[in-house]
Amino acid sequence: MTDNERSPLLGDRSQSSDQTNDDNGMSPKQYNLSRSIDPSSIALTGCANTACCHPGKWLHRFVILFLMCFLGFGSYFCYDNPAALQDDMKKDLRITTSQFMSFYSWYSWPNVILCFFGGFLLDSVFGIRLGTIIFASCVMLGQLVFALGAYLDALWLMQAGRFIFGTGGESLAVAQNAYAVNWFKGKELNMVFGLQLSFARVGSTVNMNVMGPVYDIVGNFFDKDGYQQLGIALFFASFTCFLSLCCASMLGYFDRRAKRILRTDESKTGEVIHLTDVKDFGLAFWMLCIICVAFYVSIFPFISLGVVFFESKYDFTKSQATAVNGIVYIISAVASPLLGFMVDRLGRNISFVIIGIIVTIAAHATLAFTFLNPFVGMSIMGVSYSLLASALWPTVAYVVAEHQLGTAYGIMQAIQNLGLAVISLVCGNLVDNHGYLILEVFFLAWLCVALVAAVILYLIDSARGLNLNLSARRRYELEEEIEREEKMKEERLGELRVPVDLLRPRSVFHFRNRYLSKVGVKLPEHYNVYTSALVRRSLLQ
């Protein structure tokens, strides 16, 4: 058990040492040779050779980056349309708060299943190019059906629209991530992920601030009222989804062209899901799941219901209320990369998780029990939310063996979506029947559950020595120490020519890599796919 839990630290080196040791110098040399060609030095004819169109040159990749960022913009913009228009929706459609929250619930239901299949669908069934276009179309179709339902005052149609929207939304994020990993390498990747995150969050904030005025302008310009005004406003929101669809199509075209020119394979997400791995997950992993669910159900439904809360309690106008509501997103756009960097440098993930939860409790308590300007509470919440996301998702990699990471993340996301789907409805019900104070107390109760789980995780870590809460320096020292031990063992066993890790069980992933290297298949040089899955979740969740 301890060995398994330590192996995530060693995963990288065991692969690379094997590749250089075992193959009698055959495939590694070939592999190195093909890697040493600089893509930008390939000569092309005509206008393809210009900086803008050559797949290897930075300007073209900059254009691709721009397209990639806008790919997710429509999805994030339209996800929070209900929150931005809450009081108009409730008035025009004459719905209760729990019916309003069903729009969010229906978004989450398909993702309970789809987060297991998203990677599989993109790799094996559709291919990433077609898959991205399909998911972007789902997003646009969903939003159009949602708008149509509003125009016709048909609640069931609107809920169906959100369901369709949900099938596309999360999987589009997986695709965006896969494109990023395949077009950008090494240090660039961090910047790319950071930029994608910023675009996503900017999309959410823009939605909060813009949809209210759009609704008013639609009312004046088309001289419509009530649900028809709402339907037209939502139809205009779907233009952002159309934009994302265009980006998806262009990305597909450029990706195919680039792979043809550079003679590489189609991009893959590389996520592997085996549900049977669940039996190997220890208590530490389940505690992380509980923290994940309990924390996110006290953030996202709150933002969904925030606008009317701020209008009722603090007498804000609609524009003030939507501005305050969007603060969490805009702060996390800036704070997430910074705090991610800090947690990377300092380590001590569990301590930061606990700090993040406690600060969120403080923020919710301020909003519940005082009349202090909610700007303060929401800003604090934005920071603590970013902190927790940066600290929580990497911890999974320390708790679970590397070949099981795909499954682990899939399960965590599935449980998170399930929690959101159910709790959104409960929250709507609470507001209708018991008011906002009880709602806040409900969120505080969930945060306390998260805190209890985090404390238990901390205690498990101390008691069993799982090394989850090491500072980054200590973790680095530990890695060095283990590497030194390995080297010493290798030297001692050197004459026997037995691979040093024969005595340790090796993963399917490891065997597959060795086979592929022997056969001469080129592996991408940054081939640690689990990093990409991890980064996507820690930044965009």
Next chain:
Amino acid sequence: MSAGAITFTSQPLSAFAVIFTKLWDFNDPDDTGSLTNASNLTKYHMDSLTWNDFGKNMQMNTTSGVFSLLNHKGANNGSLVLWMRAYGSHARAEELPKLLHSPDSMEFSFKIDKFPGKYLASRFALEVTVLRFMEAAADMSIETHKNLDDEYTPGIFKATHYSTGEHNDAGYVAWKPVCYAGARHTLEEDRFTTTYGLRKDATPALPQASIAHAFFMTGMKPQTTSVNISFGMEGDGFYKASSYLDWNALVGIGQPPEDHLSTLVISVITAGVGLPAALFLFGGLAVGIKKLVRRQQTYPEID
């Protein structure tokens, strides 16, 4: 009744009366919900309308009674109703807005049910006059109290107190700034009420046929103030959307009751804070002891 028809043998220390003097029907073409922006106004003096016999409608077992409109031109019987009940105990009303009663208070409800509005964008407002006679002269005031507990009226964080002073002999009219456009008082039916500034009446014009007139106009110099309360808010479709309006308030002696956090809220918070703290404390102790014991049990170095 003529002045002086009701007297006490000795001068009372304090007296306080609440009168619903006028019903306003105002036209709100700009849909602001505000009485001050009304373009047209019709005034109904409540005492000039015909009401049923209160004594006949009174119910002794529930200590409640009803004033109901009779035979007004163009309006049905019962299209204006003033219902009141003295609960006589500390209790909370069952129906929204779930006002908190005390033995010193009485709840009343003012209902407009298909009373004809004169204008296209008709809205209604009520004028409430409060008279006070007290030895200690303190100002009558109308205040909005913020309350962070909206357990009983979801979404409403304010209560309006129209009180005649600070001390125990004072009286009050207290209400939540909400009225309902449907009989069932569901959340979709709630509308805001707006309260306008307090107006001091130097020479109060009390209705002749009222107990207040009979009692107060005997040489006591009562202080009188009035306030208007309008019902409805921007975007609710005006009175004609449902032709129904319902407003509840409390009248009582002393200070208006404040809503406090329920025991559920307090217990959840205590559990929520206490449990992680206890876990951290005891868990930390257990782990620390375990480590200490383990350190003592390691074998001594051989070399």
